[in-house]
Amino acid sequence: MSSTPQELVTRDISAWIDFIRKAEIPVLKHTAREIARLKEDEDNLSARAISSAVLNDPMMVFKVLTFSQKHKGKKQLQDLVQADQAILMMGTSSFFLNLQPKVLVEDILKSNLPALMHLLRLVRRAHQAAHFAADWATHLADLHAEEVRTAALLHDLAEMLMWCFAPDKMNAIYAMQNADKTLRSVAVQQDVLGFRLQDLQKELVEIFQLPPLLSKLMQDNASSEQRVRNVILAVNLARHSANGWDDAALPDDYSDIAALLRMDIDRVMRIVGVPRIQ
Template sequence: MVTLTEARQHRTVNGWVAFLKQADIPVLRQTARELTALQERGDDTGARDITRVVINDPLMMFKVLTYANNHRSRHQLQDLVQVEQAIIMMGTSTFFAEIPAVPHVEDVLNQHVPALVDLLKLMIRAHRAGYFAAEFASHLMDLHAEELRVAASLYDFAEMLMWCFNPEAMGEISKRQAADKTLRSRVVQQEVLGFRILELQAELVQAFNLPSLLNDLMDEQRAHLPRVRNVQLAVNLARHSADGWANAALPDDYKEIAQLLHVDVERVMHIVGVPH
């Protein structure tokens, strides 16, 4: 077993994977509140009700999919990529018994308010990316739009986990990048953490037995494939519109999305909800 202190000191991907595999992954307090309300409704609560709550919280989504893929029956050969499908397979009673909505992100970071603020922003952005990806997929008549929602929502899950468990280091990365806009993320991550977050994410997908499709959909090397392109563009749009619709990178995003969806830029701006 690797303790949190050891993971922070050793600064290796393997150390963090070993720690995170047995860590209690936190979720949003709001998620816990809503799930408690659903649990109290008893038999009136179905998989769809639970799914509506889970997809608002990328870390809860992560917990659901890792549990589902590590507890598949022998007959079930396919990876579970969609949240509702995973909850149906395990059943609502198993969901409530085996996937606790604790601890809460807000409690884990109660001594690190700036880190909490940055994490919440990242989680909101991830949720928006998921929404955009599902919208684009629906527009393209993709029958598995929910897979793209999950991939876009979990695109930065390793970074979320590092904010939860290594807030000082993540704050240092933020500070350095704010001071020098030309600093590349991967360079400063390597200096501060001892590895790139992308490397950690790739290892976590395997260690937690997440669906390999998620790795494919998040893989920048496959950006020529339409579904991967969808996820990338949704993530970029969520990032660039996080503080409003004035970011200089957005017009290029609209053009690329227009190419993906085979529509004009005006239509894209309408689809993604740019205010007039």
């Protein structure tokens, strides 16, 4: 890798894409520790056990899926959209040989604790979005709810990576928005980074050749389709509820979810866990 995150000060999105393409994607310390523990008993290990460790970390899920896409077998007729399927297909030996965690999020951000805290909150939010999306997909009788879960989990991957690789800029974006709630995210991102995170996300999905189905589910511009709409609304609800259940955007979220699930708003609020006011 020719440059470190600290050296990359460009506002050119293509330079950032090239950097991330060559970079070792960091994973959470807990993920690396759990995978190392599992490797000690590799001979008696199942793919399911590895999957449990991988699925807790969106960045590790991303590593697994992109590796799987890059090393598809000749007999593999379908793209693998779920990390557990990819691990099962590649086998435990290949997983440990090729996907051992090398760079830890906590090491990269050890001198920038605010950025680390923001990233960990974003990861928790991604898991919440994934939970919402899978739950609603089941309600809608979607036979492939886990695909929707994966799309929601990785929806904000570009933001996660920028917290790792450009923490000072991401802290600046957060500070500006926290000081002025009326600022639009895309405008602040354009001002500070020189590009929008959603544009970086789209480019990363293409450059890393994520499965077409997964990339489609992650594209907000296809929001008229039910499964894509599911992902978008799950991400929105997770984002807004993370600010507290009194966030001003939540009533609109409940209304949109009610339309998706074809149920009344009161029931939506119950199933998503809105606390009852005493």
